[in-house]
Amino acid sequence: MGNENLNGAPVDARKEKRNTIIITVCVILAAALVIGLTVFNRLTDTGYFLRSETAAASENFEVDGAMMTYFFHSNYQTYASYASYLGFDTGVSLKAQECSLSQGATWFDYFASLAQNYVNELLALCEAAKANGVTLDDADYTAIDDSIANLTAMAESYGYSINQYLITAFGAGINTKDVKNCMELTALASKYSMQYMASLNYSNEQLDAYYDANKASFEGVDVIAITIPASTYQETDADGNPVGDATAASTAAEAKANELAAAASADEFNAGIRDFLKNDRGSAEENLDAMVEQCYSEHVTAVALGTAADWAFGASVGETYVSGGAGASQYTVYYLAKEAYRDDTPGRNIRHILFTNTTYADDAKVNEVYAEWEAAGFTEEKFIELNNFYNEDSSITNGGLYENVQPGQMVTEFNDWMFDASRKTGDHGIVETTYGWHIMYYVGESEYAAWQAEAIAALQNADYTKHIEQYSANITFNNEVMYEINA
Numbered sequence: 001m002g003n004e005n006l007n008g009a010p011v012d013a014r015k016e017k018r019n020t021i022i023i024t025v026c027v028i029l030a031a032a033l034v035i036g037l038t039v040f041n042r043l044t045d046t047g048y049f050l051r052s053e054t055a056a057a058s059e060n061f062e063v064d065g066a067m068m069t070y071f072f073h074s075n076y077q078t079y080a081s082y083a084s085y086l087g088f089d090t091g092v093s094l095k096a097q098e099c100s101l102s103q104g105a106t107w108f109d110y111f112a113s114l115a116q117n118y119v120n121e122l123l124a125l126c127e128a129a130k131a132n133g134v135t136l137d138d139a140d141y142t143a144i145d146d147s148i149a150n151l152t153a154m155a156e157s158y159g160y161s162i163n164q165y166l167i168t169a170f171g172a173g174i175n176t177k178d179v180k181n182c183m184e185l186t187a188l189a190s191k192y193s194m195q196y197m198a199s200l201n202y203s204n205e206q207l208d209a210y211y212d213a214n215k216a217s218f219e220g221v222d223v224i225a226i227t228i229p230a231s232t233y234q235e236t237d238a239d240g241n242p243v244g245d246a247t248a249a250s251t252a253a254e255a256k257a258n259e260l261a262a263a264a265s266a267d268e269f270n271a272g273i274r275d276f277l278k279n280d281r282g283s284a285e286e287n288l289d290a291m292v293e294q295c296y297s298e299h300v301t302a303v304a305l306g307t308a309a310d311w312a313f314g315a316s317v318g319e320t321y322v323s324g325g326a327g328a329s330q331y332t333v334y335y336l337a338k339e340a341y342r343d344d345t346p347g348r349n350i351r352h353i354l355f356t357n358t359t360y361a362d363d364a365k366v367n368e369v370y371a372e373w374e375a376a377g378f379t380e381e382k383f384i385e386l387n388n389f390y391n392e393d394s395s396i397t398n399g400g401l402y403e404n405v406q407p408g409q410m411v412t413e414f415n416d417w418m419f420d421a422s423r424k425t426g427d428h429g430i431v432e433t434t435y436g437w438h439i440m441y442y443v444g445e446s447e448y449a450a451w452q453a454e455a456i457a458a459l460q461n462a463d464y465t466k467h468i469e470q471y472s473a474n475i476t477f478n479n480e481v482m483y484e485i486n487a
Helices: 010-013 020-034 049-050 065-080 107-131 139-158 162-168 176-198 204-213 248-261 264-278 287-291 302-312 364-375 380-390 414-420 450-472 479-483
Strands: 054-056 062-064 220-229 296-301 320-323 331-339 346-356 400-403 426-433 437-451
Touching: 049 062, 049 065, 054 065, 054 107, 054 331, 054 479, 062 065, 062 107, 065 107, 065 162, 065 176, 065 479, 107 176, 107 450, 107 479, 139 162, 139 176, 162 176, 176 450, 204 450, 220 248, 220 302, 248 264, 248 320, 248 331, 264 287, 264 331, 264 364, 296 302, 296 331, 302 320, 302 331, 346 364, 346 380, 346 414, 346 450, 364 380, 364 426, 364 437, 380 437, 400 437, 400 450, 414 437, 437 450
Parallel strands: none
Antiparallel strands: 054 062, 220 296, 220 331, 320 331, 346 400, 346 437, 426 437
């Protein structure tokens, strides 16, 4: 549906598996079961009439009120587990809660907007599919039926019939027919989207031209940087409360920053950082090497550098810069280690199946699925099949594939496994992270350099947006039907 992987998935990624977005819907529903049905028990016993009302329509397709209710709650459920962080109460009507993310709107308005945006894209893609002769075939309908069957089995494993669960989750009147209708629209949109994205190929000349026109977004510098907080030199009482002159502390921090900035080489700058961490900050000797190493950053863009950007992209290697004016609470000292360049590092491609630790209490299930994969010979085809049923990473729908991943973009344990120096194509294993357990399959190194993948993603997004707009002009929404949704 137009979502891009990290740094933009190369075109071939769109060909991996048709209709996998259907499975994402099942994963969302399964997650709702685990989040707790009490999240949705506040829904009132209404909703049958929604099926007879049109919530959204294009020239050839329609979303009725029941279907819109389903899409609304599917979007909502992806946020429900973060309710306390975002600031809304799952036990209180969303229509009665002010949204912290949108001034003057309720949380209902916010999720209604997400649902409308999703449905707008869905209908536009379906219209584009019809205009280009793309239809669902027997295999597509079989995949939908299999998804309904899997969802039914999953609901029953928690002691609910599928309709009991749907009523509890979405309100009376939402049944498997409504869900199937939604899946059929979603499958058609997904099928066309993958075909369209696969058609978006760009020559090296186009990529170079895009790079030249957007150098500020692509180029980065290598810097060594350390922040000197004024609090380091602030006097405190026995309880650790600040006392004395704050201006004197700021002056001392500024003096230390200027002292570091006087370094004549990278080695001297690093030695100054080490001295500051050990003698001024009191860092343990055994941690110093790692702390100094962490001060080195590669390919830092102008946006990331903020106020230091103008200096960094005009300086020469070996020059230094101090940010922070007189009386500042902290000063950051920069040493330019490498002048502006584009990132030619090839990314890496990885497939994973996520078993979240909110769904599973331990690794029993992931080991069971891993054993099933092992029995099939650890093939990529079997991995994709298992991914389509189990993966709880709803951000990817193409067989669990992330492409063009760069170092540092994934959570630490995930990153360390895939960027291990000994990693080779076909490697597999189980990695535990803060999110849960991941069955990993290393696909190999990407054919694209980091900057090329970024350019492809940008060009794809621009072309995709124009394409959606072309087919969105005649889509209409009935806000009265939308507001009848119980939430």
